[in-house]
Amino acid sequence: MEASSGLVAGSYRRNELVRIRHESDGGSKPLKNMDREICQICGDHAGLTETGDLFVACNECAFPVCRPCYDYERKDGTQCCPHCKTRYRRLRGHPRVEGDEDEDDVDDIENEFSYAQGGANKPRRREEFSSSSRHDSQPIPLLTHGHGVSGEIRTPDTQSVRTTSGPLGPGERNAISSSYIDPRQPVPVRIVDPSKDLNSYGLGNVDWKERVEGWKLKQEKNMLQMTGKYHEGKGGEIEGTGSNGEELQMADDTRLPMSRIVPIPPSHLTPYRVVIILRLIILGFFLQYRTTHPVKDAYPLWLTSVICEIWFAFSWLLDQFPKWYPINRETYLDRLAIRYDREGEPSQLTPVDVFVSTVDPLKEPPLVTANTVLSILAVDYPVDKVACYVSDDGAAMLTFESLSETAEFAKKWVPFCKKFSIEPRAPEFYFQQKIDYLKDKIQPSFVKERRAMKREYEEFKVRINALVAKAQKIPEEGWTMQDGTPWPGNNTRDHPGMIQVFLGHSGGLDTDGNELPRLIYVSREKRPGFQHHKKAGAMNALIRVSAVLTNGAYLLNVDCDHYFNNSKAIKEAMCFLMDPAYGKKCCYVQFPQRFDGIDLHDRYANRNIVFFDINLKGLDGIQGPVYVGTGCCFNRQALYGYDPVLTEEDLKPNIIVKSCCGSRKKGKNSKKYSYDQKRRGISRSDSNAPLFNMDDIDEGFEGYDDDRSILMSQKSVEKRFGQSPVFIAATFMEQGGIPPTTNPATLLKEAIHVISCGYEDKTEWGKEIGWIYGSVTEDILTGFKMHARGWMSIYCNPPRPAFKGSAPINLSDRLNQVLRWALGSIEILLSRHCPIWYGYTGRLRLLERLAYINTIVYPITALPLIAYCILPAFCLITDKFIIPEISNYASIWFILLFISIAVTGILELRWSGVSIEDWWRNEQFWVIGGTSAHLFAVFQGLLKVLAGIDTNFTVTSKASDEDGDFAELYIFKWTALLIPPTTVLVVNMIGIVAGVSYAINSGYQSWGPLFGKLFFALWVIAHLYPFLKGLLGRQNRTPTIVIVWSVLLASIFSLLWVRINPFVSVTPAANPNAVPGGVF
Structure with missing residues (x-):
C-alpha cells in the first residue's frame, strides 16, 4: 500500500477498514477535543502498552495513532507524525527502519530487525495492520483517554471499559470495550472508489459524509496554520500528565507558540525587491547623465536642480531599504489563556x-x-x-x-x-x-x-x-x-x-x-x-x-485621548512579552495609531497609513518598529537601561558593521563595561534566571575591604537609580510585585519622595534610564537607546485596532503638530545621540540605523524641496529649463526612472494593502509639510541648539467637535507656517500665466518645451491642492486672507504684464511702423 494511495478510515458499524482514493493535501488535524483512544488514520482503537497505558506514537504532540498505522507509516509511509511532522522514533517492541538513530542503550534486539524478512512477512504485516493492539511498546505514561466529538469519525461507547488479562501475555493489562470485536481477529480492508455510489459500500449516509467532511476541513485548516513560520521556542514543557482529553489538550497547547510571523507572499515581495534594485541602477545612470550634461545658458537653475535630485536620491535610499523585510504577525490569545490564565485557577499573567x-x-x-x-x-x-x-x-x-x-x-x-x-x-x-x-x-x-x-x-x-x-x-x-x-x-x-x-x-x-x-x-x-x-x-x-x-513588570503608555478600542489589547502584547522565545529580548510592543473623527478623504493625511502599514511593518522584520509615543507596552527592565538576554545567534556580530567600523576594542572603559555587563547579567547562560540579584550589590568591588566595597557598590546603584531603597529593591523584581521586605505603611511616603523635583539630580535618569531627555520627541530617543543596546521591538497590529485617538483635522493645528515632530528630529540630529555617529559599539542593526537616520534627517529635505518646487516658476518666467535638449538614448533613462518610481509605488501598495488614495494623500502632505513645518523646524532647531533660544512646547488641542461634523476642518487660523507654501502656490501660478503668455507671443513652435514646464508647475500645484482648500475654508465663506492675496496677485500680474509686454512684436526692427503694445 502506497503512502499517497488514499484516506484510510474505519466504521464502528462494520468490522472493516476502508481506504478512499482521494487526492488531497489533507493537512494535520487540530488536537482540540480529539478522542485520544481512536486512531486518527484508520479509526480503530489506538491500543495500550504493556503497562496498560494508552499507546502514544509521537512523543512531541501525542497525536492518536494505533500500532499498525504507526508501523505502516514507518515502513512504507512518510515516517513522520501526520500532525506535527516530527519523524517517528522507534519504540520498544517495533522493528527498525532505515534512518533510525543508533540506540545503544535500548535492549530490544529481538524486535529491532523484524522487517529484515522482507516480503515473507507481508501477510503477517497485513494482519498486524488490521489489529489494534498486537505489539508491545516501550512503557509511556498514560496521558489521557479521549471522548467522542461531533464531526469526528467516532468509536463505540467507551463507558463500559474494564481491565482484563489481555492477549499479550500473563500479567499484562489491556483496556477493551464490550462492544469491540476480538482484536486478535484480522479486519478486512476494502478499496473504496469515491466516484462510485458509496451506498453500495454502506458509507453513503448523510451522517457519515458530514463526519468525514468535517474531519478533512479540520485537517486543511490546521495545515494552513502549520504552514506559517513559527519562532524557534517550544514555549514550555508539559508539567505532568493528565487523566482526560482536556488536560492533555491544554498540555499540548502550552508547547505551541503564542504568536507567529506571517511572511509576505514571495509573489508580492520578490518583484518589489527586484524593482527596487532596478530603480537604484536606473537612478545611478540618471544622476550620472544629469551631472555630466549641464545647461550652459541656465547654469544656476541646473546646479540647483542637480543638488536637489542628489539629496532626493539619498533620502529615498534611507526610506526604502528599511522596508526590505516586511512581515505580519498573528497572535493566539487562546494559547495565552491556556498557559497563563486557565479558568478556575489563579491567573499567572504578569x-x-x-x-x-x-x-x-x-x-x-x-x-x-x-x-x-x-x-x-x-x-x-x-x-x-x-x-x-x-x-x-x-x-x-x-x-x-x-x-x-x-x-x-x-x-x-x-x-x-x-x-x-x-x-x-x-x-x-x-x-x-x-x-x-x-x-x-x-x-x-x-x-x-x-x-x-x-x-x-x-x-x-x-x-x-x-x-x-x-x-x-x-x-x-x-x-x-x-x-x-x-x-x-x-x-x-x-x-x-x-x-x-x-x-x-x-x-x-x-x-x-x-x-x-x-x-x-x-x-x-x-x-x-x-x-x-x-x-x-x-x-x-x-x-x-x-x-x-x-x-x-510591564508598562503601557497612552495619550489621554487614546482609548482602548480593543479590550484584549494588553493580552495581545502579552503574547509577545510573556513568550519564552521573545520576552527576554523584547523591549516593547508597539501598536499602530488609529483615529476617530477624521474627514472622509483624510485631507491632511492624519491617519498616516503609509507610515504605520508600510514603514513599521518593514522595520518589524529587522529589529522592530520605532517607538511612536503612545500605544506602546514596555518591558520595565528595558526602561531601566539594562541589556537584553540574548541567545548565541543574537550575539553574533553584524558582519557589515564589523567590516566598516572594526571590532570592539578594549580601552580605558573596558573595566567599567565589564562590571556593568556583570551587574546587568548579560553573560548569563540561563535565560530563566532573574535579571538582577541582590548579590550583585553585596559583592561590591574587587580590591577593597568588604565594608568599603559594599558601600561603593550601594553608592553606584544609588547614583544610577536615585536614593530610594524601596525603589531600588523593586528593580530586582523581574516579574513585578512589591518586594516582600517592604513595609506597606511607608509606601506612600516613599512614592512622594521619588516624584520630588530633586530626585533625579546626579543620577542616570533621562540619560540611560527611562524616557531619554534632550528632545521634544522623547519617543524617538527612548526607542533608539533600547535598540542600540540590542533589544528588539515588535509591531502588533490586531484585526480590531487596539487603540483609537483623536487627530487635529484643522490645517494650522496639523502643521503645528508636524512642526513639533520635526523640531524634535533636528534636536536629535544636533545632539550626541544622533544615530549617524552614536551607538556603533552596540548591537543596532544596519538597516535599523538607516531607519533612525531617516527619522532625524527628514526635516532637512525641506530645503531642497522648496527650491525644487519654485524651479518650475523660474523656468516659465525666464523661458529656461533645467534639462538640456536630450537625445533619444538619454530620454530612455528619464522614461525608465518615471516607470520605476510608479512600479515601486504600485508593488508597495500591493504587499501592504494600503489604498492608492491614502498613498496619494501622504505624498501631498509630504510636500505641504516639507514646504512649511519642516522648513521652520530646521531654523528653529538651529536657533535652539546653537543660540540657546528655546521654543515653547505647544500641546495639540484635543477639543471635541461640538459645532457639527468636521467643523474644525473649515476653521481658518492664521499662522506663519502658512506663508511658505502659499508663496510656492502663488509663484507657480504666476509662472503659468507668464509661460502661456510667452508661448502665445512666440508662436506655436515653442509650445512643445512649454508643456514640460507646465507639467512641472501643475504637478507642484496638485500636491499643494489640499493646502489650497484649507486656505479657502468653506465654499460659502471668503476669508480675509484670500482677499488680501487676491489683491496682491492682481498687482503682481499687472506689473508682470507691463514688464513682459507680450503683445509687442518679437522683431520690432523688422517692422519700424509697428505700434508698441499692439498686435498689429
Missing part, C-alpha cells in the same frame, strides 16, 4: 501598569481623559494585575475632580462592560456607534440595562461639563478643596508632589461587589530652578511611583 499623561485640561478636555481611563479600568485583564496611573503635569484641580467623578462612574460602567462584553469600552464612543448594537447579544436584560447605563453616562457628562464650566473662572485666592484647604497646585510651577489612590484594594467595589483595578492620580513636584523635561520627566516620575506602589 502585572501591567498603564500610564495616561495629561497637561492642560482646557486643551485636553476632561471628558476625553475620562473615557480613556474608563476603557482602561474595563480592560479584559485580571483586575488585580492592572493599575492605571494618571499623570497631571499641570496640577489642575479640574483634572483631579473629574478623575474623582470618573472613579465613581467606573463602579457602574466596568461591570456593565464585562457582563455584556461590549466593544469599545469607552462610553462616549460606544454610544456613538452607528451599528446594530443588539448583534450577538442574547441576554434579555441587555436592552434595559443599556438604556439605563446610557442615562447614567449622560448624567456623568453633565457633571463633568459643570466642572469644566466652573473651572473657566479662576478665583483670585485660588482653588480650594471640599474640606476648605487650598488646592496645592494653584501655582502650576511651584507645588508639592500629589498622589491620590481612587480605586484599588482600599477603594470601593463595583455595583456587583467585585474589585476594580487601581486608579491613581499623580502630579509630580515642581519648583523654580529645576528642570522638569516636560513629558519625558513626567513619564519617568510615573515609572518610579508605579514601581513603589504596584511595580508591574
